[in-house]
Amino acid sequence: MEHKLALLRAAEGAEPVQFGALCTRRKAGAVEVLLITSRDTGRWVVPKGWAMPGRSGAEAAVIEAWEEAGVVGALGGPSTGSFVYQKMLGIGLSMPCRVQLYPVRVERLAADWPEKGQRRRKWFRVQKAAKLVREPELAALLRALAR
Numbered sequence: 765m766e767h768k769l770a771l772l773r774a775a776e777g778a779e780p781v782q783f784g785a786l787c788t789r790r791k792a793g794a795v796e797v798l799l800i801t802s803r804d805t806g807r808w809v810v811p812k813g814w815a816m817p818g819r820s821g822a823e824a825a826v827i828e829a830w831e832e833a834g835v836v837g838a839l840g841g842p843s844t845g846s847f848v849y850q851k852m853l854g855i856g857l858s859m860p861c862r863v864q865l866y867p868v869r870v871e872r873l874a875a876d877w878p879e880k881g882q883r884r885r886k887w888f889r890v891q892k893a894a895k896l897v898r899e900p901e902l903a904a905l906l907r908a909l910a911r
Contacts, residue, residue, distance in 0.1 A: 779848065783821040784812035784863040785829035786844055787837065788909065789870045789887070795909050797893040798870060800833045801884045804852055808896040811835070812863050825866040833885045834877030840867030847901035865905060 787798035787810070799808040811832040816824045822839050829835035844865050851861040873885070888896065894906040 779860050779862040780851070781821075782812045782814055782851075782861055782863045783824040783828065784810045784865045785825040785833075785835065785868040786810060786865050786905070786909075787829055787833065787835050787868045787870050788840070791887070795890050796887045797890055797906060797909065798833060798835065798873075798885060798887055799893055799896065800886075803879075803882050807898055808893070809849075810863075810865070810897075810902070821864050822866045825864075826868055829868050830874075831878045832883060834874035834880065835868060835870050836872045836874055837868045837870040840869040842866075845901075845905050847899050847905060849899045849902070863902075865902075 789796050789798075797810075800811055801807065802809050811825070811828040813824060813828040813831075815821065816827065819827070821843070826835075826837070826839055829837065844867055846862050846864045848860050848862050850858040852858050890906050890909045894903040897903050897906065
């Protein structure tokens, strides 16, 4: 909680930035997206987290994909865009937070990973994934994958 509040204070009116992983695969000719549940509300989200010292945003996204979803994969290219969501700070407080999204090509999903037991993970076709996420900008980025 204190880390989150420090980020809020440091932002001075700007949106804090996190880095997210857009984890994809092709199955039966269709693009699928891996979504995970958030720990606090159980809503469907993409793996994401804060900047990591000595790592680029893209590297942080790949690490978050491993920690939160057990993704073994590689960076799939430059950022695909960004979206804003309300980061819950606890005790009813939230703040807008921008997530810079990076594509991650999933090679496989590990049977065991750091946040196993804290989240669910599931593959969805992009149209279904776009309907499940709450953030309109993220939904638009997901729908664009179908084109």
